Amino acid sequence: MKSYFAQYRSTNGQCLVGAVMNGQSSRFDSWADAEQRLADTIEINGSHCTGEIVDSELYPEIFQHCPGHPAQAIGGRCFGCGKILTVQDAKSHGS
Numbered sequence: 838m839k840s841y842f843a844q845y846r847s848t849n850g851q852c853l854v855g856a857v858m859n860g861q862s863s864r865f866d867s868w869a870d871a872e873q874r875l876a877d878t879i880e881i882n883g884s885h886c887t888g889e890i891v892d893s894e895l896y897p898e899i900f901q902h903c904p905g906h907p908a909q910a911i912g913g914r915c916f917g918c919g920k921i922l923t924v925q926d927a928k929s930h931g932s
Contacts, residue, residue, distance in 0.1 A: 838928065840864035840897035843875035845888030853882045863910065866897035866930060870908060896927040 846859035853860070862878070865871045871890045879886045901908045903917025911922050920926070 838894065838896055838930075840866055840893045840895055841868045841871035841890050842893060843871050843878060843888055844891050845875060845878050845882075845886055847882075847885055848887050849885045851885050853878075853886055861891075863898040864893055864895060866900035866908065870899065896924070897930065898927065900927055900930045902926060902930070 842864045843862040844859075845853070845861070847853050850858075852858060862871065862874045865874070868890060875888050875890060879888065899908050899910045900922075902915040902920065902922055906915065906917035909915055909922055911924055911927055914921055
């Protein structure tokens, strides 16, 4: 099982949106989704924000349950089948 998250930080001591100096996103099952979250975070915060994508061995918190439908977070309803997604679904995803 593998997941990815965006880790980001201020480069000049100026607070980022949310009044934080650094942070990280939820864990995604897709590198591309984590990369998009990082790009969005940098765009919102401007040039004083930088970051990278980090690999994790923990289960994803946001994942695509049914192929062809958008990813959804644990606790949310799958856009494909309507199931409420659980930690167990996340742990069994992709294994």
